[in-house]
Amino acid sequence: TGTAPLLELRGVHTYYGQIHALKGLDMTVKEGEIVALIGGNGAGKTTTLRTVSGMMKPRAGQVLYAGQDVTGVPAHTLLGRGMSHVPEGRRIFPQLSVRENLEVGAYSVTDRGLIEQRIQEGFALFPRLKERENQLGGTMSGGEQQMLAIARALMVNPRLLLLDEPSMGLSPLFVEAIFDIVQMLNRERGTTILLVEQNASMALGIAHHGYVLQTGEIRLSRAAAELARDETVRKAYLGDE
Numbered sequence: 001t002g003t004a005p006l007l008e009l010r011g012v013h014t015y016y017g018q019i020h021a022l023k024g025l026d027m028t029v030k031e032g033e034i035v036a037l038i039g040g041n042g043a044g045k046t047t048t049l050r051t052v053s054g055m056m057k058p059r060a061g062q063v064l065y066a067g068q069d070v071t072g073v074p075a076h077t078l079l080g081r082g083m084s085h086v087p088e089g090r091r092i093f094p095q096l097s098v099r100e101n102l103e104v105g106a107y108s109v110t111d112r113g114l115i116e117q118r119i120q121e122g123f124a125l126f127p128r129l130k131e132r133e134n135q136l137g138g139t140m141s142g143g144e145q146q147m148l149a150i151a152r153a154l155m156v157n158p159r160l161l162l163l164d165e166p167s168m169g170l171s172p173l174f175v176e177a178i179f180d181i182v183q184m185l186n187r188e189r190g191t192t193i194l195l196v197e198q199n200a201s202m203a204l205g206i207a208h209h210g211y212v213l214q215t216g217e218i219r220l221s222r223a224a225a226e227l228a229r230d231e232t233v234r235k236a237y238l239g240d241e
């Protein structure tokens with residue numbers, strides 16, 4: 001695992017109107033790591049990713065990316081700097097074909113040859129997408145849409161990939177396939193990954209480090225393997241009796 005922090009949150013407070021969703025979050029994601037963020041419903045996992053990727057602006061605190069203060073920097077600017085966010089619920093374009101969805105993902109890339117190369121890399125990762133190149137995104141199955149959302153996020157060859165619940169609504173076989181690919185991206189391309197998951201055991205199974213979030217606050221920060229062994233974590237998030 002890496003040493004230098006690629007991402008840091010320092011005392012981050014994020015609100016939805018009066019609702020205080022993140023209450024002074026401190027987090028570090030080192031370059032080259034997979035970091036899992038786990039926690040129950042409404043803990044603030046999605047809000048954390050939105051705050052990192054510039055979709056939401058924190059009311060207080062700082063977000064640092066690649067050594068720079070990026071607090072309040074808009075999402076499209078961060079995307080241009082290699083931070084790619086796969087949001088909750090996938091958000092692919094239903095009226096565009098698979099290929100067109102991938103092309104939209106590459107909007108910050110201008111070199112046609114490079115775009116085509118990345119499309120082919122996406123097809124190599126997800127052969128199902130190649131078979132469905134001209135199919136409309138909206139007619140794909142849930143698992144296929146998740147693959148498309150990830151392939152689209154990879155079109156910028158991200159340095160930091162933010163993944164929000166990639167396993168949601170997928171059959172066990174698809175979940176395995178997605179997690180294998182996440183691990184492969186990290187090992188073979190060195191992509192740093194911040195992974196939000198309800199499926200805590202799978203997430204901790206591939207992560208280096210884990211954070212447990214509870215009502216907007218970090219409760220635990222440990223090596224992922226340690227968290228997976230922790231009795232309280234097992235009872236609360238891993239479904240142990």
Ligand code: ATP
Binds near residue numbers: 016019045046
């Ligand atoms: P889940 O696993 O259920 O998706 P989460 O950990 O991702 O939960 P968030 O979606 O980040 O949690 O929500 C954190 C808090 O912010 C919750 O109390 C939620 O009700 C609130 N919240 C989230 N989105 C909005 C919104 N658009 N407007 C108002 N409140 C919101």
